[in-house]
Amino acid sequence: MADLEELYREIILDHYRSPRNRGELTDEAALRAEGFNPLCGDEILITLHVDHGVLSDIKISGQGCSISQSSASLMSAAVKGKSLDEVRQIIATFKTLMTVHEAQLEDGDAEPEAVDLRKLGELAALQGVVKFPMRIKCATLGWNTLTQCLDDASL
Numbered sequence: 001m002a003d004l005e006e007l008y009r010e011i012i013l014d015h016y017r018s019p020r021n022r023g024e025l026t027d028e029a030a031l032r033a034e035g036f037n038p039l040c041g042d043e044i045l046i047t048l049h050v051d052h053g054v055l056s057d058i059k060i061s062g063q064g065c066s067i068s069q070s071s072a073s074l075m076s077a078a079v080k081g082k083s084l085d086e087v088r089q090i091i092a093t094f095k096t097l098m099t100v101h102e103a104q105l106e107d108g109d110a111e112p113e114a115v116d117l118r119k120l121g122e123l124a125a126l127q128g129v130v131k132f133p134m135r136i137k138c139a140t141l142g143w144n145t146l147t148q149c150l151d152d153a154s155l
């Protein structure tokens with residue numbers, strides 16, 4: 001287990017130091033949404049393009065702790081080029097990963113859960129965050145902002 005945690009830590013640090021899809025789309029067609037986590041001071045600005053039902057491009061900017069920024073970077077890599085249906089599924093799976101583990105910690109139940117970590121790829125690295133309830137809002141900030149962006153555009 002120690003090796004896996006080490007790997008997860010490496011993935012998070014890698015995305016923090018070298019964030020993927022960093023920047024901002026400034027053309028008129030770009031959809032945008034901003035998110036803020038007052039508990040930690042994290043800020044995320046998401047701009048994206050949807051083209052024929054596909055999230056064809058996404059850029060992330062903002063600042064904050066390593067969890068918030070690496071989670072947004074991991075998210076951008078996971079959703080870019082995916083259909084909106086797939087994007088919604090990835091968001092739902094990630095949210096389940098966060099909440100299921102939270103519930104498990106509360107009732108001390110260590111049953112393996114329905115979330116298939118293999119499907120998450122590098123996103124699985126964020127599962128360790130649920131051990132630190134204060135950081136869950138950091139990890140979900142980018143995801144909530146992406147959801148808001150799609151909802152605002154009725155996508």
Ligand code: ZN
Pocket residue numbers: 037040041042064065066067068138
């Ligand atoms: Zn944070």
